[in-house]
Amino acid sequence: MGMYIKHVKFGYNSATQLASHVIELFYGLGNSFGFSFDEFWKENQEELIKKMIKPHKDTALHSFIRYVDSFVDNDIYEVSVK
Numbered sequence: 001m002g003m004y005i006k007h008v009k010f011g012y013n014s015a016t017q018l019a020s021h022v023i024e025l026f027y028g029l030g031n032s033f034g035f036s037f038d039e040f041w042k043e044n045q046e047e048l049i050k051k052m053i054k055p056h057k058d059t060a061l062h063s064f065i066r067y068v069d070s071f072v073d074n075d076i077y078e079v080s081v082k
Helices: 012-026 037-053 060-069
Strands: 003-006 078-081
Touching: 012 037, 012 060, 037 060
Parallel strands: none
Antiparallel strands: 003 078
């Protein structure tokens, strides 16, 4: 069973806000949601290492974006598993 990424249409403003949050948290510039990239890494390390070793459509970056988006008010990133 593979994982398929569902593309979702959303506003430009929402996308730039999510990108801004992802960048801030990745570089440790902000802790506005009560977590940091280090916490994300510790929680998902095993899964992320597997994704880095073996190519996969759902990358470590996708996982981090989904993780950050789960803390943002406007959930815009959806994944459907088939």
